[in-house]
Amino acid sequence: MSEAIRALVFDVFGTLxxxxxxxxxxxxxxxxxxxxxxxxxxxxxxxRSEFEPSLEPVRRGALxxxxxxxxxxQMLARVLPKFIASPEPDGARGIMSPPxxxxxxxxxxxxxRLDAWPDVNPxxxxxxxKFLLAPVSNGNISIMISLARHNGFIWDAVxxxxxxxxxxxxxxxxxxxxxxxxxxxxxxxxxAAHAYDLDGAAACGLRTAYVAxxxxxxxxxxxxxxxxxxxxxxxxxxxxxxxQLGV
Amino acid sequence: MSEAIRALVFDVFGTLxxxxxxxxxxxxxxxxxxxxxxxxxxxxxxxRSEFEPSLEPVRRGALxxxxxxxxxxQMLARVLPKFIASPEPDGARGIMSPPxxxxxxxxxxxxxRLDAWPDVNPxxxxxxxKFLLAPVSNGNISIMISLARHNGFIWDAVxxxxxxxxxxxxxxxxxxxxxxxxxxxxxxxxxAAHAYDLDGAAACGLRTAYVAxxxxxxxxxxxxxxxxxxxxxxxxxxxxxxxQLGV
Numbered sequence: 001m002s003e004a005i006r007a008l009v010f011d012v013f014g015t016l017x018x019x020x021x022x023x024x025x026x027x028x029x030x031x032x033x034x035x036x037x038x039x040x041x042x043x044x045x046x047x048r049s050e051f052e053p054s055l056e057p058v059r060r061g062a063l064x065x066x067x068x069x070x071x072x073x074q075m076l077a078r079v080l081p082k083f084i085a086s087p088e089p090d091g092a093r094g095i096m097s098p099p100x101x102x103x104x105x106x107x108x109x110x111x112x113r114l115d116a117w118p119d120v121n122p123x124x125x126x127x128x129x130k131f132l133l134a135p136v137s138n139g140n141i142s143i144m145i146s147l148a149r150h151n152g153f154i155w156d157a158v159x160x161x162x163x164x165x166x167x168x169x170x171x172x173x174x175x176x177x178x179x180x181x182x183x184x185x186x187x188x189x190x191x192a193a194h195a196y197d198l199d200g201a202a203a204c205g206l207r208t209a210y211v212a213x214x215x216x217x218x219x220x221x222x223x224x225x226x227x228x229x230x231x232x233x234x235x236x237x238x239x240x241x242x243x244q245l246g247v
Numbered sequence: 248m249s250e251a252i253r254a255l256v257f258d259v260f261g262t263l264x265x266x267x268x269x270x271x272x273x274x275x276x277x278x279x280x281x282x283x284x285x286x287x288x289x290x291x292x293x294x295r296s297e298f299e300p301s302l303e304p305v306r307r308g309a310l311x312x313x314x315x316x317x318x319x320x321q322m323l324a325r326v327l328p329k330f331i332a333s334p335e336p337d338g339a340r341g342i343m344s345p346p347x348x349x350x351x352x353x354x355x356x357x358x359x360r361l362d363a364w365p366d367v368n369p370x371x372x373x374x375x376x377k378f379l380l381a382p383v384s385n386g387n388i389s390i391m392i393s394l395a396r397h398n399g400f401i402w403d404a405v406x407x408x409x410x411x412x413x414x415x416x417x418x419x420x421x422x423x424x425x426x427x428x429x430x431x432x433x434x435x436x437x438x439a440a441h442a443y444d445l446d447g448a449a450a451c452g453l454r455t456a457y458v459a460x461x462x463x464x465x466x467x468x469x470x471x472x473x474x475x476x477x478x479x480x481x482x483x484x485x486x487x488x489x490x491q492l493g494v
Contacts, residue, residue, distance in 0.1 A: 142429035145403045156392045158404040182389035
């Protein structure tokens with residue numbers, strides 16, 4: 001690479017943290033004590049599956065920007081009824097009725113409490129010795145703060161959708177991040193486990209590093225990402241990425 | 248205080264870092280090797296004195312928002328000629344002429360290289376154990392990143408003027424910070440060495456902590472800040488503040 005990399009910017013959900021097991025665990029912790037019995041992993045997958053269709057109207061300007069916490073909450077209101085419509089035999093206790101709003105608000109915090117994949121903390125620590133590090137996530141600032149505190153991430157800044165008031169892969173999100181860092185795009189590298197995100201970053205002149213997360217979707221076979229050779233780097237973990245970047 | 252404090256948000260220039268000695272030192276390091284002889288501290292004070300008059304047109308909407316780095320550079324272009332109009336005897340070497348733009352760009356980075364007051368790092372470290380911490384400065388994000396790396400500050404997020412696209416004490420800056428944190432204003436405390444900043448925060452419902460920085464302006468007597476009893480806390484340092492907040 002001709003120009004030296006100065007900053008690494010990260011996708012977060014799926015790339016740094018395991019949303020599937022985390023959302024399932026949090027949902028069980030919140031709902032099981034009050035009598036709900038769900039297929040927790042299937043529920044997590046269904047909640048996440050509303051992600052792309054929910055962001056699309058914002059990206060194309062049909063809906064005004066709203067923070068991901070707000071959108072997650074709307075997604076939850078659509079998804080949860082499908083899972084509590086067929087209660088277990090102890091439904092006699094009244095669990096057919098939807099949980100109260102305060103319980104749903106607590107459940108929505110699942111996305112603030114996700115665990116990092118095991119390589120993330122040692123990888124970030126090594127990368128921090130040489131590069132500026134910032135999340136460029138579709139998650140809002142307070143989710144990023146919660147995840148950082150929960151996992152011990154140290155960021156130089158929290159960039160991403162809330163700063164740009166739009167959602168990846170819209171160019172504005174990557175451009176705003178690069179402008180906030182005051183760096184030429186070619187000195188910034190987007191790190192993500194999703195090709196669409198890296199393609200969006202590359203279109204704005206950023207370098208790209210693909211990190212494989214084969215377990216993100218659980219046993220489901222991940223969709224093909226096309227030829228990964230189009231990305232500047234391909235890594236199996238953040239530790240592998242740090243090694244490839246010489247730290 | 249009835250509601251528990253969850254986050255502390257900080258003014259930076261003057262409150263956390265000593266701009267006067269830092270700008271003077273950086274200016275000397277940049278300009279002295281190429282033959283300029285200035286009263287470095289007087290130059291730092293003159294540069295800073297352009298701060299309020301330069302932000303005022305943005306606050307009242309007469310000029311569009313521009314990052315502080317850009318405004319600092321414009322301030323510099325106005326101030327420096329006053330200091331190099333009367334060169335020392337070695338002016339024969341041509342130092343009457345203004346420095347080239349690239350040198351001024353380097354000089355403008357002075358605001359990225361300021362040292363923290365001695366109590367700041369130990370104070371922030373203690374405060375971080377109990378509270379979310381973020382700068383809410385008029386400085387742009389990249390200045391905040393540089394100062395954090397230079398001094399070893401660890402922030403949960405970088406909030407402030409660039410996120411709000413306006414300058415303190417406009418309410419929007421405090422409001423945007425509190426919204427990004429997703430906290431009720433009364434659970435956030437603004438920490439600053441300047442009454443106008445704390446008055447702005449208080450008007451938006453934040454708590455306030457005044458930190459005395461009697462040396463900010465050098466030997467010049469600081470302007471009266473009025474009755475400091477109107478602020479929730481008054482501290483002599485961040486360590487004192489940490490003690491008062493029970494950490």
